[in-house]
Amino acid sequence: KQEVTQIPAALSVPEGENLVLNCSFTDSAIYNLQWFRQDPGKGLTSLLLIQSSQREQTSGRLNASLDKSSGRSTLYIAASQPGDSATYLCAVGYNTDKLIFGTGTRLQVFP
Amino acid sequence: NAGVTQTPKFRVLKTGQSMTLLCAQDMNHEYMYWYRQDPGMGLRLIHYSVGEGTTAKGEVPDGYNVSRLKKQNFLLGLESAAPSQTSVYFCASMGDSPYEQYFGPGTRLTVT
Numbered sequence: 001k002q003e004v005t006q007i008p009a010a011l012s013v014p015e016g017e018n019l020v021l022n023c024s025f026t027d028s029a030i031y032n033l034q035w036f037r038q039d040p041g042k043g044l045t046s047l048l049l050i051q052s053s054q055r056e057q058t059s060g061r062l063n064a065s066l067d068k069s070s071g072r073s074t075l076y077i078a079a080s081q082p083g084d085s086a087t088y089l090c091a092v093g094y095n096t097d098k099l100i101f102g103t104g105t106r107l108q109v110f111p
Numbered sequence: 112n113a114g115v116t117q118t119p120k121f122r123v124l125k126t127g128q129s130m131t132l133l134c135a136q137d138m139n140h141e142y143m144y145w146y147r148q149d150p151g152m153g154l155r156l157i158h159y160s161v162g163e164g165t166t167a168k169g170e171v172p173d174g175y176n177v178s179r180l181k182k183q184n185f186l187l188g189l190e191s192a193a194p195s196q197t198s199v200y201f202c203a204s205m206g207d208s209p210y211e212q213y214f215g216p217g218t219r220l221t222v223t
Binding site: 093 | 142144153154157161167169201205216217
């Protein structure tokens with residue numbers, strides 16, 4: 001069964017820390033992987049998409065890496081800010097009709 | 112360019128009532144999806160469409176029907192609502208490569 005796991009489920013850090021969110025998947029035959037941000041009561045905002053042929057993508061203070069062989073992706077957030085507080089979701093795409101979501105990491109960055 | 116929009120934002124139904132959720136996208140995307148999000152379970156795919164006039168079942172299709180009469184719209188129907196359908200419903204659309212999904216703001220549905 002294709003499963004996506006995100007660890008930790010929740011994380012609380014002081015402002016300014018660099019942090020890593022983890023995503024693991026059981027089936028490595030992926031075609032892409034997306035990281036999303038979800039604020040309370042809101043929809044999902046796409047942060048980064050990594051295609052299966054890529055190893056990483058960067059956007060501002062965010063860097064996502066992909067290691068298909070080990071079934072892992074990490075989202076690195078540099079110099080965290082209170083505005084980064086949200087739930088971060090990892091979603092693994094296997095084809096156009098199958099995007100499997102993890103249950104997310106709830107991040108709180110305190111001043 | 113509004114992206115993906117959903118109507119309504121909130122709704123309360125009594126058991127047995129019916130309703131239709133509307134999703135609209137202005138990005139000319141072929142693919143459209145309906146998900147539900149429940150605490151501790153992540154997002155699960157209900158139905159999807161790969162183009163105008165097509166629909167297909169996802170992971171949790173029972174109790175729902177869909178229609179894609181126009182490319183820009185994807186409708187999700189509940190014919191006889193049940194308390195188990197209390198959830199937040201998200202619509203998404205996707206274009207061609209790199210196949211990135213874009214989500215709407217969600218509809219919070221409560222069935223009493």
